[in-house]
Amino acid sequence: MSGIVPGNIKMVIFDVDGVLTDGGIIINDYGEESKCFNAQDGSGIKYLARAGLKVALISGRQSSVVALRARELGIEDVYQREMVKLRAFRKLLEKHGMTADESCYVGDDLPDVPVMRKAGFPVAVANARPEVKAEAAYVTTAEGGRGAAREVAELILKDLAKWESVIARYYQDEHAGG
Numbered sequence: 001m002s003g004i005v006p007g008n009i010k011m012v013i014f015d016v017d018g019v020l021t022d023g024g025i026i027i028n029d030y031g032e033e034s035k036c037f038n039a040q041d042g043s044g045i046k047y048l049a050r051a052g053l054k055v056a057l058i059s060g061r062q063s064s065v066v067a068l069r070a071r072e073l074g075i076e077d078v079y080q081r082e083m084v085k086l087r088a089f090r091k092l093l094e095k096h097g098m099t100a101d102e103s104c105y106v107g108d109d110l111p112d113v114p115v116m117r118k119a120g121f122p123v124a125v126a127n128a129r130p131e132v133k134a135e136a137a138y139v140t141t142a143e144g145g146r147g148a149a150r151e152v153a154e155l156i157l158k159d160l161a162k163w164e165s166v167i168a169r170y171y172q173d174e175h176a177g178g
Helices: 039-050 064-073 085-096 110-118 148-159 163-171
Strands: 011-014 054-058 077-079 103-107 121-124
Touching: 011 085, 011 148, 039 054, 039 064, 039 148, 039 163, 054 064, 054 085, 064 077, 077 085, 085 103, 085 110, 103 110, 103 148, 110 121, 148 163
Parallel strands: 011 054, 011 103, 054 077, 103 121
Antiparallel strands: none
């Protein structure tokens, strides 16, 4: 446990490009977009939800791939084409009856700074812009799209004493109890 995560965090909000992906955007000859997501990041997001935390995405771009990935992970709150991310952030807080102090925001680039300045636990990924890192209470050791979301999930769950209960199912004997 690091002890740096505020104990009142109830929602974790991720930027997409550069946080859940490495920032690469692949567009094929037919104009179809692809992104590469990290499977361990996806597991971390599921662990947050399993522990009762809300998970949301805010992206400045619009992408059907992001909507598909969000559905796979069970993320209901997805805000895309949000050029002013602070507006989406405020909508999320209002929707869930939360305060900014109860949120963690993970970003990598300048459009993320206004939300990071309001969030209770602002996080920058390892390859974030220097201005973004300057706003962060925590900077991941992993880069965006390469385990940063998983690192944040584990940090939060361990600091909130929820990690052991989330992973307990993986250590149970499949034959126990009958």
